[in-house]
Amino acid sequence: MHDHAHGAGGLRGGSNRRLLAISLSITSVVFVVQVVGAVLTGSLALLADSAHMLTDAAALVVALIASAVAARPANERRTFGYQRAEVFGALINGVILIGLSVWIVVEAITRLASNEDAHVLAGPMLVVAIVGLLANATAMWLLSAAQRHSLNVRGAYIEVMGDLLGSAAVIIAAVVILVTGFGQADAIASLAIAALMIPRAIGLLREVFSVLAESAPAGMQVEKIRDHILQTPGVVAVHDVHVWQLTRGAPVFSAHVVVTDECFASGEAGGILSRLQTCLADHFDVEHSTFQLEPAGHVEHDAHV
Template sequence: MGHDHSHSAAQAGRKKLIIVICITSTVMITQVVGAIFSGSLALLADSGHMFSDLMGLCVALVASIIAARPASDRHTFGFRRFEVFGALINSVILMVIAVTITIEGIRRLITPSEVEIQSVLMLVVATIGLLANFISLRILRPAAKQTINMRGAYLEVMGDLLGSVAVVIAGLVILVTGFPLADTIASFVIAAMIAPRAYLLLRDVFRVLSESAPQDTSVAEIRKHVLEVPGVVDVHDVHVWSITSGLPVFTAHIVVEPHILEEGRAGGLLDTLDRCLSDHFDVAHSTFQLEPNSHASHEDQLHA
């Protein structure tokens, strides 16, 4: 049932991505046309941001499709890590777009544009983008809690939403006060909102690819729980990592009392350990090597 639920959730996530891709494509084209006719750098920056997000959403869609493929003899954990690769590409795209917007904004400050900004058109197009991004955000929000890949897609749309808010405010300022630099300032605000999101996503990707223990997982706490299981004498060579976000993996060597193995109770102990990891730490995939003291005493000393 757990596998079926996960598969259904993945399919639902892909359908949501396709809907959001269609919305983003339409709004991006609208913003490009609006930027050309209004002369707004902020609107053009936001359309560029949406283009990068469109690419990121497409990458996320492809990654989710690949990740759904079953495990094989060569890829024994399956292809779920492709979701992490998708998130990596997304984070790099976000970084590049933030730098590009910043450079163009500085150029506008150094050499102010003589093009008159059509604030009404700018405001109308930005409002359309704001509403579309809000709808996309609501569509992706449930799926964003399931995988790092969908979280990356969600963050990209969140950035689009905030970017649209900045453009709307800039359009209002220009319309009311006639202050054209509000457009350039809005482009800097968009870049400033993109960079932290890209950093946080890249940080999460690095944690997975470096096989660090998940942020909310305490190895010491897991060891404590395992040692409390009747029949367990010691636990060492502990490893906890993630295949992708929300899919932690645990392995350990468990030293047990001699009578556990002599009486054929190893199977029951393994069931207890599996339940311990699953119930207390939400670890669905765990592997234990049961061993007597006589074996543990001559193992390599570099155990965790």
């Protein structure tokens, strides 16, 4: 997988690591602002959002480390290189998101159960939340292109998205408190932040487990690939088809392809192999494909064994 954002230009066209580093800088600054704002205003929602921002910063650090490790070249021990490091980075991000969501829910329910309106300075709370919203929107814009091709960057992108929605919830709560004086809106906003985070964390973990289980990538139609292979002149049959992915955007394909004896006799086997690899790359965006060409008799022997 390449370490750049496909289809994006300008600032968003930089390497994944550069984009993650810029996002980390933005997140770290806003985290400090939110912590100070939460202490001064007494807002649980703002504190929850700042805790999520801290988690975002940690997640971005993990993503940066994973991205650097994934860029290391393959060797004799790790023949596919280190691209799976991005998947483990995304796994850590997902677990952090789940843990943070549980903490927010417990704190919010405790405050709601007290039946007392929290004393929240809604004005400063609103200002800090708007700053967080703008910062998260900027970070999301920076990562939007790269996250389509990197599961690792997508993990960071999802966390920033959750933080943006969390900032929006804090803004709504602050406005409600300013207009109506209903202080419990702060705790309700905290629950809304958790409700926004949990499904995204589950979705990220589901994708991670799909990669680790070596399932076919989402949207990859194995039967259609098989049909394309069978339509290649000289191909008789195809079996032992396997499709998996090292990480998002890095699918891998292998298959045993039965060709006519005439192809081997005439030296056409090399041409068939090139056409098959070109077909996978052009029609299915699979850059890494491996084919074992076999005569018909070899297939019968494999089946017997």
